Amino acid sequence: MRKKTFAAAALLAAATLTLSACGGQKADSSTVSAVSQESGGSGPATVLDQPWAKPGLVLTDTHGKKYDLRKETQGHPTLLYFGYTHCPDICPTTMSNIAVAAQKSLTPAQRADLRVVFVTTDPGRDTPAALGSWLKGIDPRFIGLTGDFKSVQAAARSVGISVEPTTKDKNGKLVSVHGTQVLAFSPKNNGGYVLISDSATVDDYIKDLPKIVQGAKP
């Protein structure tokens, strides 16, 4: 729902800017992103009133081993993201932002404690090996999970994130749908309590990660 509001706000802003462009004013894309941020509250990170339960996902990691999300991340600050490696824009940017921000803003002990879990929504192409080599290019500590798409979709839905298999439309053009939010789980109670939108920059993560690894509100 919130996502739709963002899109509507951005659309309206874009339309308004087109109008202003006719009047000779400069349309500025930064205004568009500012508007969509304002409608979401104070910034790209939203603290949830009701934390989500961590999905009970059991998938295959990049070493081909079984990975039980709840068991493996119990008591660790955890960032969960659903995406795919054949994604040029948001997926690598989000993962790179987290990697660089963790390097810059966390102590080595905090970095070792943090679990960043990338769950593929494209298991057909994202084999454990493919996922492993992609994540290695971003941060070798990140965990990549692949497996049955239905389980991934159900897990994503359980935390309010919508993902669909990539399809082709009638003209043979690719269409893919995936929620681009990062969900942060607290090390204190394992609840998913912060939702971070794809507008978060590396500077936003540098500011918020030190709080998130302690289970504090960003």
Added chain:
Amino acid sequence: MNRRPLVLATALAGALALAGCSGSGSSDTSKAELSVSGTYMPQPVSADMAAGFLTITNKGGTKDELTKVSSTAAGQVTMHSTTDGEMREQSSFAIPAHGRLVFRSGGNHLMFEQLRQRPKQGQTVTLKLTFAKSGPLTVEMPVKSATYHPTTGN
């Protein structure tokens, strides 16, 4: 003016642009006059795939259309829109009269595939943009850091 209500955004933007221009410059039928700014490619994770962003500004009184993007650095460049979490490959993008076509992270983006090699920060990638009416433009796209964001510069 833009009369193809293919998507809501086009229709809405078109209607507003029409309303905005009818008072003052409705008789402006000058040719599309295109320029490109704000180009960058975030350093990609691998040579499999990269994204690219730019803005095309049309100072003229006639709309145009971006119909093709190609690059010597990549086997294929495709154009995509993102609306409400749905990413969709497009065969063209409208550039309104006195308006802009914006490719930015989280929205429209160019997708480079089959890269000859992994582009590194500090390098540039050469693009050729083809339009429905105007002549083609060649632009140099700088490769920035993987976390680069135009508003912060980081």
